[in-house]
Amino acid sequence: MSRSLQPIRSRKGVPTTKAPASVAPRRAVVQLTNPPLDYAYDGSFEGLLTVLFNVYDRKAAPNSIQPLGAVQGGLFAQPVQIDTHEATAARVWEGLLRHMDQEARTRLFHTFLSEQPDRELLIFRYADLAMRAGRDISDNYADDNVRRIAGIAQQMYREKHRMEAFVRFEKTSDGLFHATIDPDFDVLPLIAPHFTKRYSDQRWLIFDRRRRYGLYYDLTRTDVVQFETTTPQRTTDISATVLDEREPLFKLLWQSYFDHVNIPERKNMKLHRRHIPLRYWRYLSEKQPREQRFEPIKNKRPVQPGGPALGSGSSAPQEEKG
Secondary structure (H helix, E strand, C coil): CCCCCCCCECCCCCECCCCCCCCCCCCCCCCCCEEEEEEEECCCHHHHHHHHHHHHHHCEEEEEEEEHHHCCCCCCCCCEECCCCHHHHHHHHHHHHHCCCHHHHHHHHHHHHCCCCCHHHHHHHHHHHHHHHCCCCCCCCCCHHHHHHHHHHHHHHHHHHHHHHHCCCEEECCCCEEEEECCCCCCHHHHHHHHHHHCCCCCEEEEECCCCEEEEECCCCEEEEECCCCCCCCCCCCCHHHECCCHHHHHHHHHHHHHHHCCHHHCCHHHHHHHCCHHHHHHCHHHCCCCCCCCCCCCCCCCCCCCCCCCCCCCCCCCCCC
8 A cells, every 4th residue: 555654745745734724614514325335445544535535425324444455345245446536535634624623633644543443434433423513523532433533642642752762773884774663553654754853964764564664764855665575574683784883882882871870779660661661672772682791880989997988078088287
């Protein structure tokens, strides 16, 4: 399926993230009076928006909305395959602003990226409820669909924040900084702006090994790159033969820094795991086995017999008078 960093782009390539200056008034929502249908689409967000348009065009509510690769047909009926139409998808995406604000609309895109099994029907039910309510429904937590959308949005925010914090790059011999991740959700479109802005002076690649695609920044723009190989990748490491020769030293220096700023007496593993869950440790250099044994820095003055205790005054011994 096709992937993009923005849910919808205009024809000139500029993301349509803001509401138009004058939003058209609400129209009467089409009544879905025909028998329900099963719909199939290409798995892209633009494809799903095209399905939503066809639902109201055919006046037939969806029994199911399934990606083409996971279609399960019935005994007597096959799903209706809907071809993606970008202009139609853009029309639907902009039209949603008549019934919800921009933040609520963004939550629908985040729900799609969450890869929940019933995400398509959930998005349809939320959009349909918003169009028929005639008011803002984002705070109507008595409704199960609104409550689930809000919960998924919170999960996506946490995953996005952790990926931005825990990604660790390795430098290759040709100057490319590479990182492999395996997030629970498809968060690459959400973290792209952060890394593009923060690491704008170096080429980098972030690869999602579960979804077999990545983000590549070439000092000019960030693009989606696909990997066609079907060979499973069992490790997050890349071959040592393509790494910069100084990379092992960088890793050792980072581990040494982490060990020396750590305070063993204040160790609290329960709190530590709450802020850095175990499943993220595979990305962190400081959590990898040590190649050299840790030795604390010996920079404290020992207490001499009969001498002053540490911290009781000047560290320099007093000269005897006379």
